[in-house]
Amino acid sequence: MTQPLVIDNLFKQYGEKTAVNGVSLDVKEGEIYGLLGGNGAGKTTTMRMVLGIIYPDGGRIQYHGKEYSSELQHGMGYLPEERGLYPKVKVSDQINYLARLRGMSAKDADKSLRYWLDRFEVPEYYDKKIEELSKGNQQKMGFIAAVVHRPKILILDEAFSGLDPVNVEILKSTVKELRDNGTSILFSTHRMEHVEELCQRITILHRSNPVLQGNIREIKQRYPREQIVLNTIGEVTGIEKIQGVQSVEKRERGYLIHINNVAAAKEILNMAMQQSEVEHFEIKEPTLNQIFIQEVGESNE
Numbered sequence: 047m048t049q050p051l052v053i054d055n056l057f058k059q060y061g062e063k064t065a066v067n068g069v070s071l072d073v074k075e076g077e078i079y080g081l082l083g084g085n086g087a088g089k090t091t092t093m094r095m096v097l098g099i100i101y102p103d104g105g106r107i108q109y110h111g112k113e114y115s116s117e118l119q120h121g122m123g124y125l126p127e128e129r130g131l132y133p134k135v136k137v138s139d140q141i142n143y144l145a146r147l148r149g150m151s152a153k154d155a156d157k158s159l160r161y162w163l164d165r166f167e168v169p170e171y172y173d174k175k176i177e178e179l180s181k182g183n184q185q186k187m188g189f190i191a192a193v194v195h196r197p198k199i200l201i202l203d204e205a206f207s208g209l210d211p212v213n214v215e216i217l218k219s220t221v222k223e224l225r226d227n228g229t230s231i232l233f234s235t236h237r238m239e240h241v242e243e244l245c246q247r248i249t250i251l252h253r254s255n256p257v258l259q260g261n262i263r264e265i266k267q268r269y270p271r272e273q274i275v276l277n278t279i280g281e282v283t284g285i286e287k288i289q290g291v292q293s294v295e296k297r298e299r300g301y302l303i304h305i306n307n308v309a310a311a312k313e314i315l316n317m318a319m320q321q322s323e324v325e326h327f328e329i330k331e332p333t334l335n336q337i338f339i340q341e342v343g344e345s346n347e
């Protein structure tokens with residue numbers, strides 16, 4: 047079976063500025079692939095090349111084994127980071143028009159739009175102009191515009207930005223459902239917890255270069271486990287004296303301990319058990335955000 051999306055050694059230059067330098071990745075059917083990077087890393091440029099909005103200066107993109115052609119637009123959906131809908135046009139006029147541009151009949155387009163408005167519990171937005179909606183609700187309409195024509199490949203650039211926590215959950219479950227129905231999703235975000243929840247594979251870009259790539263589980267295993275969460279009933283003293291312990295922070299229910307040698311973990315546990323009752327002991331794997339900071343030298347969030 048050919049892959050829905052294969053990007054091979056993609057390259058893009060704006061004058062002297064290299065925006066994307068040798069990005070390769072593939073998105074499988076029914077996968078949400080995470081594209082991460084700080085501001086200006088090259089995520090949007092990569093996505094726009096995939097969508098055929100701009101042309102690569104080098105490299106190759108294949109869609110189900112084929113080169114780009116304009117008909118492929120019918121099978122692709124895009125939620126841009128910046129709002130993509132016209133403020134003064136009604137939701138129904140605009141989204142139905144976009145759906146028809148992507149090959150749907152007027153009847154199917156309207157049915158699909160109404161389905162999505164009901165799904166987000168806002169059927170009354172059908173007749174509203176975009177500018178009449180709040181920022182978060184405009185984002186939802188942008189999402190509907192991206193999925194109304196049932197694309198096989200979906201590109202989501204900061205899909206959850208501007209949404210309140212309830213709406214983030216609603217959109218997240220929708221994205222998971224689209225994945226489970228076979229959609230291939232290329233997903234960019236600054237929020238690492240979303241990536242940890244939604245994606246199995248990622249690429250981290252830094253100043254146009256891919257600096258880290260692969261399966262999140264495997265990536266995490268390559269980084270040392272340097273944090274211990276210890277919750278005890280009573281106080282434990284002397285942890286900082288154990289060799290390999292770098293710092294001990296008192297937390298509400300215990301301690302957060304930084305180590306630079308995993309052998310210290312056993313000694314910490316022994317000491318804690320001698321002095322108190324241990325409620326919880328965990329050697330934590332690094333978070334994706336910690337790995338990101340280590341690779342890129344700054345937080346993504």
Ligand SMILES: Nc1ncnc2c1ncn2[C@@H]1O[C@H](COP(=O)(O)OP(=O)(O)OP(=O)(O)O)[C@@H](O)[C@H]1O
Nearest residue numbers: 060063064065083084085086087088089090091092
């Ligand atoms: N049309 C353009 N002309 C000139 N330079 C551009 C253009 N579009 C992007 N760039 C430059 O290319 C680099 C990558 O930009 P891009 O928008 O792809 O980053 P990004 O990872 O999406 O960032 P952000 O998280 O801030 O949206 C940046 O340095 C940007 O200034």
